[in-house]
């Protein structure tokens with residue numbers, strides 16, 4: 001879809017963030033990760049299932065007056081590894097980054113294994129995962145070796 | 159080969175070559191199982207058994223004494239400050255400041271890896287959670303190597319609780335490093351191996367079969383590793399009653415076994431191997447238990463720098 005025809009669906013924002021190339025159907029999860037409920041008062045645009053030359057179908061999220069923190073970008077990488085993040089200032093894209101799934105993911109999600117040492121309260125330990133596969137996403141707990149997959153990750157990030 | 163100063167968290171941390179080196183040292187250690195060496199004369203080994211296991215504990219204590227070293231220890235959480243609220247990290251930090259190496263046993267999975275992050279001295283996993291018990295796996299492989307002369311190319315069956323049993327899981331990882339001809343994973347549906355283990359077998363190119371029937375594969379096996387199927391694992395007791403007989407090794411099922419089948423078991427055993435099997439040529443589990451001390455002597459001497 002060309003830039004002009006996209007304008008037909010959602011108008012440009014002045015300052016904020018455009019998250020593009022989100023896998024179709026996951027835009028709501030991205031909003032969840034960002035903690036956006038719609039009651040914040042700023043403009044939020046959500047476009048789902050539009051044509052994309054790269055992905056076939058994709059979602060787009062535009063958020064006015066908000067730039068993402070690095071930890072938010074890392075979280076988005078977990079459920080939308082194809083996403084690109086455009087920082088908009090005065091209607092212009094001033095920075096464009098592709099989210100990148102780190103090789104080691106620390107502290108964002110919990111190990112699904114209730115008997116994992118990383119789930120013990122009162123230990124100075126952060127859950128830590130190594131990437132086993134990126135597409136579909138599969139992570140492995142560094143401590144207990146248990147896998148966590150896309151659905152579990154999405155459920156946790158809600 | 160560098161054992162010195164290394165953590166021993168999972169059997170897969172080691173290469174087959176390193177394990178064979180360990181076995182050669184262990185074979186030498188067999189001669190000194192009744193004497194006292196001076197290899198670790200001024201060394202102290204801490205045994206942190208957050209979950210009790212008399213067998214494993216005695217085995218490490220004996221190994222350390224035979225090497226001329228000393229042991230400090232606690233067993234189970236009840237008697238120590240752990241119960242009063244001290245966490246694992248603080249306990250490990252304390253032991254790390256006293257001892258030259260720490261042996262840990264813990265109910266939680268990944269406890270040994272976490273302890274190794276905290277400690278400044280080598281940490282040896284004596285069983286954590288349901289997947290890893292590397293020193294047991296070393297003893298298991300050693301028994302095959304010692305009694306059979308080789309580990310590669312055998313038809314190996316693993317019987318019992320392959321899902322929650324740490325000895326079984328650890329042994330599956332271990333034997334897979336030595337190119338088994340075929341691996342038979344024999345368990346009730348509920349207790350099959352985890353997908354993590356299956357992925358490992360596939361990554362190693364191991365030819366394996368999962369089955370619920372021992373009697374259908376017994377005649378193929380060179381080695382049968384037996385573990386217990388616990389009643390508590392079954393949400394429905396009736397389900398347990400239905401399957402329990404199929405995972406018991408007795409003379410009847412062994413009537414079809416190869417002449418030189420080796421039966422291994424990490425012990426203690428309850429009733430998964432009938433007593434009548436003890437006096438047959440298949441029973442290697444007491445021999446296997448007796449190798450616990452020399453293998454642990456070799457490992458401690460290598461890791462704590464008593465020998466190269």
Ligand SMILES: [Zn+2]
Pocket residue numbers: 111112113116117118141142143144145146268
């Ligand atoms: Zn874990």
